[in-house]
Amino acid sequence: MTLRDIINKLLGRQVASASTARERLQLVLAHDRSDLSPDLLDKMRREILEVVAKYVDIDLEAGAVSLETEDRMTALVANLPIKKTINKPESTMEEIDQKQTEIQI
Amino acid sequence: MSSHTRIILVCSGKGGVGKTTLTANLGIALASQGAKTAVLDADFGLRNLDLLLGLENRIVYTAQEVLEESCRLDQALVRHKQESNLSLLPAGNPRMLDWLKPDDMQRIVAMLSEQFAYVLIDCPAGVEDGFKNAVSATKEAIVVTNPEVSAVRDADRVIGLLNTHGVKPVQLVLNRVRPKMIASQDMLSVEDVTDILALPLLGLVLEDEQVIVSTNRGEPLTLNGQSSPAARCYTNIARRIQGEDIPLIDPSKEGSGMRDKFRRLMQTKIF
Ligand SMILES: Nc1ncnc2c1ncn2[C@@H]1O[C@H](COP(=O)(O)OP(=O)(O)OP(=O)(O)O)[C@@H](O)[C@H]1O
Numbered sequence: 001m002t003l004r005d006i007i008n009k010l011l012g013r014q015v016a017s018a019s020t021a022r023e024r025l026q027l028v029l030a031h032d033r034s035d036l037s038p039d040l041l042d043k044m045r046r047e048i049l050e051v052v053a054k055y056v057d058i059d060l061e062a063g064a065v066s067l068e069t070e071d072r073m074t075a076l077v078a079n080l081p082i083k084k085t086i087n088k089p090e091s092t093m094e095e096i097d098q099k100q101t102e103i104q105i
Numbered sequence: 106m107s108s109h110t111r112i113i114l115v116c117s118g119k120g121g122v123g124k125t126t127l128t129a130n131l132g133i134a135l136a137s138q139g140a141k142t143a144v145l146d147a148d149f150g151l152r153n154l155d156l157l158l159g160l161e162n163r164i165v166y167t168a169q170e171v172l173e174e175s176c177r178l179d180q181a182l183v184r185h186k187q188e189s190n191l192s193l194l195p196a197g198n199p200r201m202l203d204w205l206k207p208d209d210m211q212r213i214v215a216m217l218s219e220q221f222a223y224v225l226i227d228c229p230a231g232v233e234d235g236f237k238n239a240v241s242a243t244k245e246a247i248v249v250t251n252p253e254v255s256a257v258r259d260a261d262r263v264i265g266l267l268n269t270h271g272v273k274p275v276q277l278v279l280n281r282v283r284p285k286m287i288a289s290q291d292m293l294s295v296e297d298v299t300d301i302l303a304l305p306l307l308g309l310v311l312e313d314e315q316v317i318v319s320t321n322r323g324e325p326l327t328l329n330g331q332s333s334p335a336a337r338c339y340t341n342i343a344r345r346i347q348g349e350d351i352p353l354i355d356p357s358k359e360g361s362g363m364r365d366k367f368r369r370l371m372q373t374k375i376f
């Protein structure tokens with residue numbers, strides 16, 4: 001965020017286009033580089049969520065599996081907020097609850 | 106000279122980003138710095154390098170006749186009148202595309218390597234056969250791109266392919282940079298592009314109307330040591346290729362008036 005962006009926001013103008021270009025490129029290149037089709041990524045997302053859901057109670061709505069890329073390395077990043085751990089004593093569950101645990105793969 | 110010859114492919118993925126202009130200007134600049142240089146037009150479908158160098162009327166034979174062994178290499182090479190260290194090997198008939206194989210490109214480049222210190226290959230746009238043939242014959246590459254989303258995306262694809270083919274080093278030239286648009290944040294900055302593509306920057310070339318004037322005349326800007334913004338950029342790139350340590354032009358430092366200072370304040374990152 002730059003001074004110009006803030007002023008533009010306050011005046012209800014559009015944010016300068018370079019940052020939009022940057023964000024769009026980062027997203028499209030993450031997909032280009034991994035050579036994964038959106039279909040395949042979606043299938044993988046569902047299967048990952050299914051596996052994780054066997055062990056922990058996750059918020060399926062909030063869960064996100066995405067591709068990120070930096071320095072020509074592409075990573076599959078899953079951000080899955082855990083509601084509670086299945087088959088664990090009550091106390092641990094609360095602890096986990098309070099910490100709003102996320103697992104990243 | 107053969108094993109020391111620097112063979113450099115100038116490629117981009119996207120068409121029209123400035124490969125041929127860069128090849129012509131670097132060819133002249135390297136030659137004027139004393140290096141024996143050959144430029145090879147590998148864009149057989151849409152050849153243009155001859156035109157930008159002003160050599161279109163002096164072509165007798167081309168790479169095609171050399172490969173068919175109906176002439177010797179030195180009969181096909183067109184030597185530049187003013188810059189005698191520079192020779193062009195023209196592209197043949199577009200029908201060459203039907204039969205040209207990576208082997209053929211390698212043969213041509215091997216022949217050129219015996220006589221020249223630098224071989225610059227002007228690559229066709231795209232990532233199909235023309236590109237693959239050219240890649241198979243090169244050692245190093247310069248990827249040319251513009252600060253625009255489509256050009257950067259295509260450059261990324263080409264960089265991936267160059268990596269798979271073991272081409273090294275691969276360096277970046279960012280062409281058609283407009284400092285004013287970068288300052289008002291309506292153009293990707295130099296760092297944006299180098300960060301996204303994760304390539305070392307060989308140089309940037311400013312947007313410059315003189316480029317068009319020079320192509321009209323068939324006299325690259327680096328001929329006669331001209332001093333327009335793009336001419337300076339091309340000369341700097343040639344000197345960096347030769348191993349000199351020339352600092353990059355910083356587009357954000359262009360201009361020093363009140364307005365420029367205000368512009369810089371406005372683009373300071375706050376969070
Ligand atoms: N720095 C610059 N400033 C202004 N115009 C430029 C600059 N660089 C290139 N151009 C213009 O851009 C156009 C395309 O340049 P050029 O033919 O070198 O691109 P190319 O990548 O070789 O294209 P192709 O993919 O068709 O072979 C030309 O009209 C040229 O004059």
Ligand SMILES: [Mg+2]
Binds near residue numbers: 124125126148227
């Ligand atoms: Mg060209």
